Amino acid sequence: MKTCTIAFAGNPNSGKTTLFNTVTGSHHHVGNYPGITVERKEGTIKFADSQLNIIDLPGCYSLTAYTQEELVSRQVLVEERPDVVVNVVDATKLERHLYLTVQFLELGIPVVVALNMMDDVRSKGITINVEALSEALNSAVCPTVARNGEGKQELLHQAILSSEQHHGAWQPLRLSYGPDVDPVLDEMEQLIAKRSFLTTRYPARWTAIKFLEGDDDLIEKGAVDHQTTTELQQIVENLRVHCEKTLHTFPEAIIADYRYGFIHALLRKDVLTIPTTDARLDITDNLDKVLTHRVLGPSIMMFMLYAMFQITFALGDYPMQLLNRLFTLIADLAKTIVPPGHFQSMLVSGVIDGVGGILSFVPLIMIMFIMIAFLEDSGYMARVAYMMDKVFRTFGLHGSSVMPFIISGGIAGGCAVPGVMAARTLRSPREKLATILTAPFMPCGAKIPVFILLIGAFFAEYRALIMFSITLVAWIMALLVARLLRSTLIRGESTPFVMELPPYRWPTLQGVMIHTWERTAEYIKKAGTVILAISILLWAGMTFPGPSEQQLEAYQHQKQQLQVAISHSNTTQQRQILDISLGQLESQHSATILKNSAAGQLGTMLEPISKLAGFDWRTNIALLGGVAAKELIVSTLGTAYSLGEVESANTTTLSQRIAADPQWNKVAAISAMLFVLLYAPCFVTLVVMARESSWKWACFALIFNSSIAFLLATLVYQIGIRLS
Amino acid sequence: MICSLRQLKVHDKATVTTVNAGGEMGRRLRDMGLVIGTEIEIVGRAPLKDPVAMRLRGFTLTLRNNEADYIYVDMKEPSA
Numbered sequence: 001m002k003t004c005t006i007a008f009a010g011n012p013n014s015g016k017t018t019l020f021n022t023v024t025g026s027h028h029h030v031g032n033y034p035g036i037t038v039e040r041k042e043g044t045i046k047f048a049d050s051q052l053n054i055i056d057l058p059g060c061y062s063l064t065a066y067t068q069e070e071l072v073s074r075q076v077l078v079e080e081r082p083d084v085v086v087n088v089v090d091a092t093k094l095e096r097h098l099y100l101t102v103q104f105l106e107l108g109i110p111v112v113v114a115l116n117m118m119d120d121v122r123s124k125g126i127t128i129n130v131e132a133l134s135e136a137l138n139s140a141v142c143p144t145v146a147r148n149g150e151g152k153q154e155l156l157h158q159a160i161l162s163s164e165q166h167h168g169a170w171q172p173l174r175l176s177y178g179p180d181v182d183p184v185l186d187e188m189e190q191l192i193a194k195r196s197f198l199t200t201r202y203p204a205r206w207t208a209i210k211f212l213e214g215d216d217d218l219i220e221k222g223a224v225d226h227q228t229t230t231e232l233q234q235i236v237e238n239l240r241v242h243c244e245k246t247l248h249t250f251p252e253a254i255i256a257d258y259r260y261g262f263i264h265a266l267l268r269k270d271v272l273t274i275p276t277t278d279a280r281l282d283i284t285d286n287l288d289k290v291l292t293h294r295v296l297g298p299s300i301m302m303f304m305l306y307a308m309f310q311i312t313f314a315l316g317d318y319p320m321q322l323l324n325r326l327f328t329l330i331a332d333l334a335k336t337i338v339p340p341g342h343f344q345s346m347l348v349s350g351v352i353d354g355v356g357g358i359l360s361f362v363p364l365i366m367i368m369f370i371m372i373a374f375l376e377d378s379g380y381m382a383r384v385a386y387m388m389d390k391v392f393r394t395f396g397l398h399g400s401s402v403m404p405f406i407i408s409g410g411i412a413g414g415c416a417v418p419g420v421m422a423a424r425t426l427r428s429p430r431e432k433l434a435t436i437l438t439a440p441f442m443p444c445g446a447k448i449p450v451f452i453l454l455i456g457a458f459f460a461e462y463r464a465l466i467m468f469s470i471t472l473v474a475w476i477m478a479l480l481v482a483r484l485l486r487s488t489l490i491r492g493e494s495t496p497f498v499m500e501l502p503p504y505r506w507p508t509l510q511g512v513m514i515h516t517w518e519r520t521a522e523y524i525k526k527a528g529t530v531i532l533a534i535s536i537l538l539w540a541g542m543t544f545p546g547p548s549e550q551q552l553e554a555y556q557h558q559k560q561q562l563q564v565a566i567s568h569s570n571t572t573q574q575r576q577i578l579d580i581s582l583g584q585l586e587s588q589h590s591a592t593i594l595k596n597s598a599a600g601q602l603g604t605m606l607e608p609i610s611k612l613a614g615f616d617w618r619t620n621i622a623l624l625g626g627v628a629a630k631e632l633i634v635s636t637l638g639t640a641y642s643l644g645e646v647e648s649a650n651t652t653t654l655s656q657r658i659a660a661d662p663q664w665n666k667v668a669a670i671s672a673m674l675f676v677l678l679y680a681p682c683f684v685t686l687v688v689m690a691r692e693s694s695w696k697w698a699c700f701a702l703i704f705n706s707s708i709a710f711l712l713a714t715l716v717y718q719i720g721i722r723l724s
Numbered sequence: 725m726i727c728s729l730r731q732l733k734v735h736d737k738a739t740v741t742t743v744n745a746g747g748e749m750g751r752r753l754r755d756m757g758l759v760i761g762t763e764i765e766i767v768g769r770a771p772l773k774d775p776v777a778m779r780l781r782g783f784t785l786t787l788r789n790n791e792a793d794y795i796y797v798d799m800k801e802p803s804a
């Protein structure tokens with residue numbers, strides 16, 4: 001059977017991914033290009049006696065070297081040399097989309113143009129002469145409608161045909177760039193050909209053009225032949241000076257002008273006719289009049305974001321609780337099957353709780369991605385960025401940063417795991433990084449029980465006010481720290497907000513589902529392995545080395561005595577009292593184990609420092625546990641106060657204990673709340689952060705966020721103590 | 725009348741005469757089709773007056789005001 005490798009390429013919003021999904025169905029897998037967060041989607045299908053390997057290249061507008069998406073696309077084309085590129089273009093915006101097509105043609109790789117969104121073309125009354133276009137581009141052109149699969153068969157036929165005709169040979173298109181550039185380009189091309197400079201991979205003229213465009217990637221690659229690179233750069237410099245002096249422009253601008261000129265001329269030859277219809281007929285324009293209206297726009301946006309948030313967490317709650325119950329059941333089952341001891345403890349507290357913790361996020365992530373996929377595919381997300389940009393830019397962020405912030409808990413009760421993942425919609429790397437690093441400041445659902453516990457102990461009458469202040473502080477901190485990071489560690493010009501507002505469209509169910517499933521599967525796979533390991537490690541840290549032999553002996557002795565007493569007890573009343581004593585003994589034992597564990601010792605060791613912010617060793621252990629998962633703060637505190645297992649939902653007894661503890665007071669409570677709000681993201685978030693940026697930045701967040709939190713908590717505590 | 729893109733109001737139509745940006749900024753503008761001779765129409769401004777949305781080559785593009793400063797246009801007289 002013949003095999004044929006096809007790369008799908010096109011502008012963002014061209015329907016490329018929809019077409020890829022339609023063609024490959026579920027037969028594809030998603031990975032990452034090594035070292036970067038750009039996704040690599042591949043699928044294999046059988047079609048007309050051929051096996052087709054299809055690569056979905058990331059959406060890009062051009063083949064320069066400015067964004068990761070563009071670099072990856074280029075690398076795949078040049079290094080993997082697919083047999084043919086299927087260039088998906090939005091036929092209603094042919095002029096702009098052909099700009100990328102022309103660059104493929106200049107590279108010389110065989111191209112089949114998928115003239116997508118033909119349904120819109122027809123409804124808008126645009127006519128395109130497909131044969132004439134095909135002739136002008138010297139490539140096959142196939143009308144398609146990705147959403148319903150129209151033209152799919154013909155497209156694949158043409159792709160196979162094209163690959164058979166070319167046999168892997170590339171025929172670069174030679175465009176003229178006018179009297180100023182052309183002679184220089186010829187000179188460079190000859191030099192490159194003569195020296196065989198990078199010619200194993202790139203056509204000579206392409207290399208020349210890229211040097212004229214000042215392409216960093218290619219100049220870097222050319223460094224192996226230092227002399228040729230220097231000579232070429234000298235030629236480019238001369239032209240640049242000439243262009244600036246006589247034409248007041250740049251070589252790359254001239255190149256772009258001529259490319260558009262070529263497209264313009266090509267479309268004029270009876271290829272494209274656009275009716276001069278009334279703009280009033282355009283649904284998108286009408287919708288935008290309302291949805292981006294000065295007053296209505298932001299109001300509707302606030303409502304949409306709030307609704308989205310509510311739906312995510314309301315719907316996500318049921319499956320989440322179901323999963324929690326399921327894992328409690330499994331844990332109970334394990335307790336009955338496996339004999340008590342370290343192995344049981346590891347299985348229950350390490351493995352089952354760990355896996356349960358990971359999986360309990362899955363419903364949230366799925367629902368959140370359904371929402372985001374819907375907002376993105378419909379075109380509304382771009383409007384949110386458009387409306388919010390002015391505010392967020394002030395802090396070095398991007399209009400699109402609003403979504404990750406809100407999901408992380410910008411409306412109290414979110415979760416930073418899906419929040420950080422939502423930052424994928426940001427196409428600007430610096431803004432994305434700043435967003436990822438600051439989103440975990442938001443009051444996520446797992447931090448809230450801690451706040452409620454402390455509010456219950458000290459500020460019961462101001463509950464609403466304090467919860468509101470916490471959310472406010474989180475936003476202020478996130479934005480200020482983002483500003484700080486953007487003017488120090490992630491310094492750099494804000495990425496230009498040159499963005500397309502795509503027309504509104506109903507998302508396809510298949511598209512939304514595939515998108516959601518891919519992200520969820522990726523989360524389970526990647527987060528699962530790392531977090532399971534960490535979870536076991538943490539269990540060990542909170543169990544070993546354990547109590548001393550005398551303590552253990554004393555515990556077992558007392559336990560035995562109580563058990564004997566229970567078996568001899570005559571009245572139910574007597575029995576109940578003894579049962580309670582046994583429960584208390586076990587809680588005390590848990591507290592002893594915790595205090596003697598590595599975490600406990602660390603907590604005690606840190607007490608002299610943490611006292612500055614008002615935390616004793618018990619709080620320290622709980623906070624250390626909170627790095628694993630914020631849910632653990634309350635339950636660990638419960639164990640440390642010898643209360644046995646404390647449910648997050650029912651903290652009254654713990655709250656009373658804390659209120660009665662002389663170590664605690666109002667100032668310490670505020671300091672603790674501030675610390676919990678801002679300190680290290682939980683491990684699941686850290687793993688996701690590492691996935692979205694790098695481990696370096698995830699570790700940075702761990703240390704940096706904790707430092708900021710401690711600094712502020714100390715400041716508040718010290719000032720508070722002196723004032724009160 | 726030649727003026728900066730920033731000065732245009734909603735519904736104004738114009739032709740691009742100069743794109744004064746090099747580097748990444750210039751490249752992004754060119755990739756999106758903002759080259760000399762392109763006809764544009766301002767279709768809206770964000771609620772806080774910035775960014776600006778314009779129509780060109782059959783699609784809608786948004787730009788921040790400080791990015792619009794790089795672009796000079798020849799404004800067409802409003803057709804009454």
